[in-house]
Amino acid sequence: MRDLPCLAGWGDVSCENASMHGSVRFRQAGVELAGPVTILANIDFAIADGEAVAFVGRSGAGKTTALRLINGLARASTGEVLVDGAIHDESSLPQLRRRIGYIIQGSGLFPHRTVFANIATVPKLLGWSPERIHDAVHQVMESVQLLPSRYAERYPHSLSGGEQQRVGIARAIVFAPSILLCDEPFGALDPVVRRELQDLFAGIRRDTGSTLVFVTHDLDEAMRVADRLIHFERGRVVADVPSGEYVNHPDPVVQQFVAAVRTPLDSRS
Amino acid sequence: MFPVPARELLHVTAEHLGLVTIAVGIAIIIGIPAGIYCAYHPRAGKVILRLTDLVQTIPSLALFGFLIPIPLIGGIGMRTATVALVLYSLLPIVRNTLLGIRGVDPLVREAGVALGFTPGQLLREVELPLAAPVILGGVRIATVVCIGLATIAAFVGGGGLGELILRGVAMVDTNLILAGALPAAALAIAADVGLSAVERALARRRGASR
Numbered sequence: 001m002r003d004l005p006c007l008a009g010w011g012d013v014s015c016e017n018a019s020m021h022g023s024v025r026f027r028q029a030g031v032e033l034a035g036p037v038t039i040l041a042n043i044d045f046a047i048a049d050g051e052a053v054a055f056v057g058r059s060g061a062g063k064t065t066a067l068r069l070i071n072g073l074a075r076a077s078t079g080e081v082l083v084d085g086a087i088h089d090e091s092s093l094p095q096l097r098r099r100i101g102y103i104i105q106g107s108g109l110f111p112h113r114t115v116f117a118n119i120a121t122v123p124k125l126l127g128w129s130p131e132r133i134h135d136a137v138h139q140v141m142e143s144v145q146l147l148p149s150r151y152a153e154r155y156p157h158s159l160s161g162g163e164q165q166r167v168g169i170a171r172a173i174v175f176a177p178s179i180l181l182c183d184e185p186f187g188a189l190d191p192v193v194r195r196e197l198q199d200l201f202a203g204i205r206r207d208t209g210s211t212l213v214f215v216t217h218d219l220d221e222a223m224r225v226a227d228r229l230i231h232f233e234r235g236r237v238v239a240d241v242p243s244g245e246y247v248n249h250p251d252p253v254v255q256q257f258v259a260a261v262r263t264p265l266d267s268r269s
Numbered sequence: 270m271f272p273v274p275a276r277e278l279l280h281v282t283a284e285h286l287g288l289v290t291i292a293v294g295i296a297i298i299i300g301i302p303a304g305i306y307c308a309y310h311p312r313a314g315k316v317i318l319r320l321t322d323l324v325q326t327i328p329s330l331a332l333f334g335f336l337i338p339i340p341l342i343g344g345i346g347m348r349t350a351t352v353a354l355v356l357y358s359l360l361p362i363v364r365n366t367l368l369g370i371r372g373v374d375p376l377v378r379e380a381g382v383a384l385g386f387t388p389g390q391l392l393r394e395v396e397l398p399l400a401a402p403v404i405l406g407g408v409r410i411a412t413v414v415c416i417g418l419a420t421i422a423a424f425v426g427g428g429g430l431g432e433l434i435l436r437g438v439a440m441v442d443t444n445l446i447l448a449g450a451l452p453a454a455a456l457a458i459a460a461d462v463g464l465s466a467v468e469r470a471l472a473r474r475r476g477a478s479r
Contacts, residue, residue: 110395
């Protein structure tokens with residue numbers, strides 16, 4: 001199966017990962033720390049294969065923990081989280097993670113590896129041939145607009161924040177993951193670069209059609225990348241709606257959130 | 270004029286270097302895994318660090334003396350000297366391995382986990398390479414300390430440059446003492462400079478210790 005001629009795979013969903021699905025199911029999932037501290041409680045929803053969902057809400061509301069439950073960086077202490085209908089444990093998690101793209105704020109690049117080697121991480125773990133890795137990495141670098149001849153052999157510390165984040169995106173999508181998880185990926189960037197990368201990212205994600213779960217407290221960003229918004233507040237889901245209906249959601253927490261975003265815009269016009 | 274024939278000087282210098290190389294080599298083989306273990310098991314790590322720390326507080330001549338009556342590792346000769354030097358080399362290597370691994374940016378470690386590295390792969394491909402300059406720093410300190418301490422090995426029949434010093438003291442011959450002390454000092458400085466350069470080169474490749 002690994003010898004298929006297909007390369008990076010976006011725009012060509014017939015690649016190997018397409019045979020795997022990208023569905024996520026939270027079943028009454030909760031996370032508690034020692035003592036009575038509850039991070040998440042009774043989270044219950046499903047994300048279908050190919051869906052683009054944003055987790056929104058204030059800092060500390062539990063969005064990031066919910067995201068980390070999907071790739072096992074956090075574990076549910078009550079209930080369960082299923083990916084493609086299965087519960088994963090320590091032995092199966094590394095395999096699962098190799099088909100989940102994960103993009104975080106500050107990119108988390110390996111400082112001792114070149115841009116090329118960073119992007120090639122998962123393809124190498126998957127045992128791709130050197131030629132296939134080379135082609136896939138170069139293709140993905142083009143699509144995040146990093147010229148391979150200029151950037152491939154550089155080290156992360158010599159890149160700007162925006163460039164590092166492009167590498168982070170490339171590293172997460174080069175293996176055509178069936179699920180893409182993003183945690184405030186553009187949070188540390190200036191507004192211009194931020195907008196640029198949002199548009200780039202939204203375009204790439206439309207082409208790949210992988211399932212997307214995107215954590216952000218930026219409502220505008222959530223609307224750009226997702227078709228469905230799930231609003232977290234104090235470890236619970238208070239709204240779960242298509243993005244178009246979000247601003248009219250009756251929940252007071254949502255209305256407060258919307259108003260907080262809107263006010264500065266309104267007072268300007 | 271010159272207190273020792275060149276052949277003999279070369280011989281004891283080689284003996285000295287051999288002693289240090291073997292001792293530091295064994296300390297690396299024991300110390301790096303021990304350091305890794307300490308990094309993953311903080312409670313056991315504390316005990317191991319305390320023990321290696323304790324060794325450093327024993328005066329070196331006394332340590333050589335303690336070892337002589339112990340069967341198998343003791344006695345008069347090179348073996349006792351090697352054991353003592355290994356014990357002294359352990360602390361900097363264990364401690365620096367531990368610190369190097371603990372010092373890896375948690376974000377980078379988590380990125381490795383999230384990309385699907387198994388714990389073993391994470392250690393080999395992320396943690397150890399990033400900790401390498403710090404670990405090498407420990408090896409450098411161990412080497413420099415060992416080169417100095419190995420002169421004392423002559424007291425337990427371990428050979429090396431200390432033999433010249435010991436003989437010089439007995440004969441009240443300053444030149445003979447210097448013939449042992451100066452090469453030892455030069456070796457220590459050379460090791461320090463050389464290993465520091467490698468350390469810096471490693472750190473540079475890794476993006477200014479990030």
